[in-house]
Amino acid sequence: MERIKPRTLSGFMELLPAQQVLFDTIYRSLEESFSLYGFTPLDTPMMEAAEILLAKGGGETEKQIYTLNKGDTDLALRYELTTSLAKYVAKNYSKLSFPFRRYEIGKVYRGERAQRGRFREFYQADIDIIGDGGLDVFNEAEIPSVIYECFTALGLERFVININNRKALSGFFEIIGLGEISTEVMRMVDKLDKVGEDKLREMLMDDLSVTQEQASEIMEFVSFPGDPFELLEKYKGKNELFDKGYDELAAVKKHVIGFGVPETHFKINLALARGLDYYTGTVYETIMTDYPEVGSVCGGGRYDNLAEYFIDRQLPGVGVAIGLTRLFYILQEQSLLNNSLLTSASDVLIIPMTDDMSPAVSLAVSMREQGLRVQIYGENKKFAAKLTYANKLGVPYVVLLGEDEIGSGQITVKDMVEGSQVTASAGLLITGLCDKIKKLRSGVPIKT
């Protein structure tokens, strides 16, 4: 028979069992964090009519969309979760209550050129709060605390949530006479981290004909070393948009502290522009302190109209997204995954040492009733092969059930890490195992 080489497409993450368990642990932790803030789970289709996904037009992104055709409908795979949310909210508008808070963790598809660390199929974890007609800035203030909760629950300690306000930024550019080209200036300023201060100043003057004075003012603004509000104060009262942004930023800062985000973990960063046309208020980016080069691991912001392509209602919102697959990839690459977490699918492997499997079956039933995850080794192999299997499986405990044990109503439990072994009554040992397993499962997925 001619065989086909089993392969997985490049750019598609497919994990070995232990890694998958770690991935799932992160996935569930995010779900729990989102839930604490009252976000409801959604699971929208992976595929939509092409006209839905292309509604807002995507420029570069559009080229990456996977399209397909079946029957007479042009179909496409979603490349982000926001368009699906927009469609969902517009479609179910009358059935939802606003502000509508949802999270969705799902796969999206981008037909990018495959390269290391870039994925064609990847999970995004999105939260959004959608208002009907309006949405208080208070919601923008709560988002950083959700991000903080997410990452600390995962065990990540060293990260900073950068926060800025697009109104303050645009207002500032208007004040210094660059209102007309504020988009272009912002796009350039966003490169500060990459190019450095000198190069940025040069680019602003050469490419955008910004005067030396304006350039200096921009440079001071985006790299002010002290309390940013001290600097912002200087511009107050000169521009309505700026003043609104200032007030929003002050409100956000106040509540972010109120929500318990430590000052070490967020920063009002006036250089942050993030995206260009979409965001209209608070914007966020989250940087892993020790790995600034990987860029933002959770970003987003406030936008004014979620679903204008689908519905004649203004639906402002605020949201952030975590690139979950990419985050997992980085954690793996940087050896930040907590490999001491229990990743075996079973807590206990029962190895029957008699031909009759019935005692093993009864024991498995009692153990599962106590919530233990139990596998019975049912193959007719030599004892050494059975132990080799247990070792390869990474199972923490093995129960040996021979004639002696069965005769005396006892079981033998072998601790596969310590190598120790104890024989005693099943009831007693099962209780002990439950406690030990609880401890083994209680870690966080990221090394602290």
Place this chain on the structure above:
Amino acid sequence: MERIKPRTLSGFMELLPAQQVLFDTIYRSLEESFSLYGFTPLDTPMMEAAEILLAKGGGETEKQIYTLNKGDTDLALRYELTTSLAKYVAKNYSKLSFPFRRYEIGKVYRGERAQRGRFREFYQADIDIIGDGGLDVFNEAEIPSVIYECFTALGLERFVININNRKALSGFFEIIGLGEISTEVMRMVDKLDKVGEDKLREMLMDDLSVTQEQASEIMEFVSFPGDPFELLEKYKGKNELFDKGYDELAAVKKHVIGFGVPETHFKINLALARGLDYYTGTVYETIMTDYPEVGSVCGGGRYDNLAEYFIDRQLPGVGVAIGLTRLFYILQEQSLLNNSLLTSASDVLIIPMTDDMSPAVSLAVSMREQGLRVQIYGENKKFAAKLTYANKLGVPYVVLLGEDEIGSGQITVKDMVEGSQVTASAGLLITGLCDKIKKLRSGVPIKT
């Protein structure tokens, strides 16, 4: 602006928030049931190279596969999870330990003609146990207890797992001289439930030239009213394949009882053939007792070679699949979903009644620390509008936080179901809320 009608493709299930929560509850319950039996979670790509998915050739199914092209690769969306498992096991053969137990709950795609109750995108929940070179029949005996655990954990009470053995069935046909056309006979016998006994007898004789005597023997075999083993006994010692099947069936029955599956919930059903070429040992189908017309909600069986298209190793296995989306659809249609289960995304909605949101923020922080899912209503609306929102959200408890409460260090909790209201210290009420919420969350997703 020209607007696009927001729509979801037909054949794609997209749920409203409360339904989504019920769906997710079922999803997680299945995960937990699978985990108790030591199945490890996998998450394989939704898309594969077309040659991988088409490796085994699909006949009718192949026509339903969604294909797409990007660059120079022919791609396809998976239409089941088994081919992905076969690829995974072949690809990672040396890294896995056998027997390899995995579950995968994931979306699959079939470009069927859309009709009520048929889906183009749907979840399958699969478990499989894969052996290397061999796999003891004991594994086949454990599967019904997994199915029993899954459905009872969901709250379903009235269902029956039908069990048969393909070796016994094939052996029987050989014994009565129909070995040459056993596949055709089986295919016909599988229709017994649909066409009835008389029609089946007629079809066997007319279409397959089965003699009257053979037809009578078949009819007795597939509709024997007493203990099937009494009937099977008659044929023992006449055919090697039959005897093997008999022994397997006896072993399966013994252990199914040992695993605690009540005799009311499984049945050795000699009429069950299930599929035709793939299965080679025990086969299963699960019927909801009160809804036999919906057919099997969980089926599968033993097969001899999982991945012959990909690897030169014999990898026998046994597995079953639950059509999760279809099951959910049926539960919805038959009003079997437990709507008294808590489906709101928040346990508590805090309604601040002062301009300063800080006390609400502090309270939310304390409540979330206790594991309560809390949303703060942050919009500047009239009190009536805030309560309307709480009602529409379906949140069980509302906390009112006005000047009086803040001044006295108390909170007012309104029970949205009972309509009652109590004012007391926050600490006291939070503890009470945690208890109440625990109870509200503790139900099963299917009405009992």
